[in-house]
Amino acid sequence: MAGSESRYGAFLEARERDGLRRDLTPVEAGDARTIRIGGEAYLNLASNDYLALRFHPALIERARAFAAEHGVGSGASRLVTGNLSLFAPIEAKIAALKQKQAALIMASGFQANAAVLQALLDRAVLGAEPLVFSDRFNHASMHFGCAAAGIREIRYRHGDAAHLGELLTRHRDASRPKFILTESVFSMDGDIAPLGEIGALARANNATLIADDAHATGILGEGGRGLSAEADVVIGTFSKALGGFGAYVACSPALRDYLINRCSGLIYSTALPPPVLGAIDAALDLLPSFELERTRVVDLALRFRLGARALGFDTGASTTQIVPLIAGSNHAALTLSQRLREAGFFATAIRPPTVPAGTARLRLAFTAAHRQADIDALLDVLDDRALPRTALG
Ligand SMILES: Cc1ncc(COP(=O)(O)O)c(C=O)c1O
16 A cells, blocks of 8 residues: 555646646535635535525425434345335336336436446347447546446547437447437536437437436426436436435336346445435425526526626537536636635636546536626626636637
8 A cells, every 4th residue: 555655646746736636625505505615605606506405495394304204324225125115206206207107216326327327238138239329528427337337438529419420320230239328418518418319310220318317407398307308218316406415217117127136336335315315305396386496597697608708708508507617728727716716706627537628617507596696796706807718619
């Protein structure tokens, strides 16, 4: 270990030098709008709590009630002793929301992508190595799941259905099962995948379409159902607009049965605890009534995008509540983050490998807790020619 430790130290030094070192900033939660650091309140622009449900009394109350009635832990994996009666009604609600016949709750979005993809892409079960086409900007957990299955992904250009089509044609091989993997709303860019075109390509090529609906669920689509109607399998998380924690797969009953028998992340991990299930359950009940909040978030993000672009900032292809401010170099993103911090705004610098080199950015996320005045104050701070920015694309 002693020898290895110096290697880890060298890794950290290189990260520091390249402006890539990551640290855990100690914060206190504040409320849905703000975050507290060292006793000071900052406007929180870094949270995925898009509907401001994290502090909603209905979620807290049901979490409390489920804990009081069922305990704070579930005791074991769902297959061993943890498949509490609480799961079935919640899974029915998710299946209905996603318009699929079945759903399966998992521990986290990362774990769901990693473990579900590993299971679905198992060549021993499929009878041949699958051809897996993925958007280059897919979340790390999707790439992780492919790697765990020993798959070499065929990556298409981000959001480029024509390129996907070309690759599908080039790799036409009827003997190998095909899968297409995409996010619906991309987590670091806030743009939307061309799901209609991708769905048509999937059908034309007999490919299974798997969509990660993490950043659309709750906030986009009719009643907040997300944007995954085209997908055969939907993976998503409760940790973003639903305010809590945990994840799900929505799919056919047969696939659900298969996952119960083959998905390591479900089989070998303790079931979600009852208070977490309580928060999920209450959030799912509230979703249909949050139309005003959804509209407000969209309006706030639009107001910011227009203002930022007028100031010469590159907000990429964002059309949703996630708006990047692309700074370019790692140090430029850090400087921008620091400048906003000094002015009372909390926005984390996102750097490679999370985003491609040269596109380091602040990833701003707007929520129902934000106010128009917050956006205007933020734009006032950004109205400074000395701040780093890339040329408008
Ligand atoms: C697209 C996407 N999928 C999955 C995840 C992971 O979800 P979770 O935070 O629930 O592990 C995230 C969040 O980081 C995400 O952005």
